[in-house]
Amino acid sequence: MILDYETLKFVWWILVGALLIGFAVTDGMDMGVGNLLPFIGRTDDERRVIINTVGPHWDGNQVWLITAGGAIFAAWPAVYAAAFSGFYMAMLLVLFALFFRPVGFDYRSKIADPRWRRAWDWGLFAGGAVPSLIFGVAFGNLLQGVPFHLDEFLRSHYQGSLLWALLPLLNPFALLAGVISFAMLTMHGGVWLQLRTNAPIAQRVKMAITIMGLVAAAGFALAGLWITYGIDGFRVVSQPALDALPNPLAKTVVVEAGAWLAIYDQVPVAILAPVAGFAGIFTTILLSRMDRPGWAFLTSGIGMTGIVGTAGLSMFPFIMPSSIDPKSSLTVWDAPSSHLTLAVMFWAVVIFLPIVLGYTVWCYSRMWGKVTEQEIQARSHSAY
């Protein structure tokens, strides 16, 4: 094995981050398009144009979400177990919303009745809006710590059930994080629409991009202030060697003000993440208004990378801190799989991710070009 255990643990933190960013850029784009669908598309033909800009690609894009889930299962089984069961009600909400998407895309055009189509428009909206909000809410809760603890056999127990588990997740800071996530994905989806459609959709969507970009930036700034002055972070006081066999309960952790900003002192270059977040959003707004949607798509991706990266870096090495039993917190060093599994999975990613990116680009390039109402009318039987 070429890479030692400590290195692999760190590399997997990068890889999961990369998969989440890949998810935001691809499937997040589809969700953003869904968020805009009922508002930007005024006629059925316009809405079909909007849907068909992502029609051939949404399914492949969604695999980023599935692969991110699978990768967390394989690389951080403790996180997969504690987070998904702890956030049970929120996960159900996301799943039930996501259910509308595959059927929405495929079934909507199969029946011409306007009520049928209108219903699926709102289904596609829900399939975009709920997950894009809840994923942000999840990050907002991770930053505040989650009420779970691990027992001596490493079974995780979560405080509260049903509404008493769900409602505390929807606290003000978490909702702010949800708004940031919703706004940035909607902005990103908007840029995609501007890129792939003609006027009037491409014109109409510019206002949405500006508003959503400003909301995302303002929310991001507010969240930064909130973290600085209002939310305590977590700090590892002592822990086993970084290449030791993972045992979350073997460390000591304190909760203290400013801990989430420590990384920017220790590794000053980390400040590039929030800078990229703001710069990406503002350039996106600018480029969109200058009718340069291709470049705006790139900067929007950079902005989202910056925002996701800021959340991840601020918490490093924590992945899922525990608010009721800090030593149960899961970190980059004590949540991963065994050395062998991390290595096998590392090589799987190194080999297959470039192949995936290669054929994904080929597919987009084949389907490139503006989607027009004429084209939809001509292919009425086969288009979405």
Next chain:
Amino acid sequence: MDELFIDLSRWQFAATAMYHFLFVPLTLGISWILFIMEAVYVMTGQEIYRDMTKFWGKLFGINFALGVTTGLTMEFEFGTNWAYYSHYVGDVFGAPLAIEGLMAFFLESTFIGLFFLGWEKLSKRQHLMVTFLTAFGSNLSALWILVANGWMQNPVGSEFSAQTMRMEMTSFAEVLFNPVAQVKFVHTVSAGYVTASMFVLAISAYYLLKGRDLAFAKRSFAIAAGFGLASALSVIVLGDESGYELGDVQKTKLAAIEAEYETLPAPAPFTLFGLPNDETMQTDYAVKVPYALGLIATRSTDQEVTGLKDLMVRHEERIRSGMVAYGALQKIRQGAADDETKATFEAHKVDLGYGLLLKRYTADVVDATPEQVALAVQDTVPPVAPLFWTFRVMVAFGFLMLFLIGAAFWFTVRRTIERQRWLLKMLLWSLPVPWLACEMGWFVAEFGRQPWAIGEVLPTFLATSSLTSGELAFSLAGFIGFYTFLLCIEVYLMQKYARLGPASLGTGRYHGEQPHPAPAE
């Protein structure tokens, strides 16, 4: 131990997995049938084969959408509902799932969009390649999922670690080349091919019976009959009995399926019918075929098939050994273990899972009374009658389909198929049969694995999340309600487009259409 909560967790997994598998087998098979149809189109240039690819592709799409929908749940359900399972075996089980996403699901899902929407934007050969990659990706998906499932049945290539309190992978190659996974893969994809063949045969039979779209229906029928015959033979010949050779879990499953309470002298007879009785541990009114089971299960005339009573004796020994392992593990977890305790643990840890079975009756395991041990021993064998009957109906359906597809193939070759109205009617009525057989197959595989989530490693009742019955009742009702709602829409669209037939393509060439000039392409 909250038995209601555990039952609800099991019901939810069973419901969501079996719903999901309503859509998987058709995808596995019809994607190859589409590839065959399109390959004929590319080679001969006859438009009717392109129309066939597009029309059957439309029905495939209606099915596929729900396959994706219900599949989403499966990717997250281990974490949401089987959190201790996820922690305990994620190191091994997570890897094939993640690789499935990277290697197979990306492939299938990225190209499927171009299959549906890329006809005008791709060259003939490019589109054919896209169809091939979609089919290849979906079948590769099945391989990785069955590697994961095979490991649940026969957990090779891994070892329990007391420090991390979980199973850890020791050999990825052993996990990948698990013999149980290999036979399961072949059996499952072949069953999918048969399902798709029956689907195309039944709907084509409907057109033939109605005397409409004859050229279209006969060509579709012929391709499905040829593809289906090869697949039906493969399901039955390669059936997964060879998987039962391995491990006590598979032996127990085999004995339960066959209602073999006693170990009989080799070669054992096969019980064709009978009434298994778990109370008295014997099969009443059994009709037996001499030698058959010995031949099927051991492929020999001199090896015994171990009966449930003897297996339970062995299980009791392993439960007692597991109690020793658990006692040593407790000391290790408390950091109070000397070398001797560690050595004891290593010597007994292969039976740890059997010790954990006692957790249902006593939290501490090591203080189990003889009565509690006896109860745990009872638990090591799944209820026999449901397995016995489900398996027999599945096999009967398998032979029924072999007969129907064989007859379809025969009369296709004789070119008299449209005159065999009895066969066409039987095919149409048999449309639900492959789905029933597939669902029964999974029932036998997974119910037969009980009481284990991971064979001999982790009992199902320990594998759950720490949730409440209220949450499970809510989510179970939600899944069933939502899925059923979507299933109704799916079935409605499916029959609408099946009745509409190739006219739904809007080419103007098919039954019920006003002829008009084909659009310029």
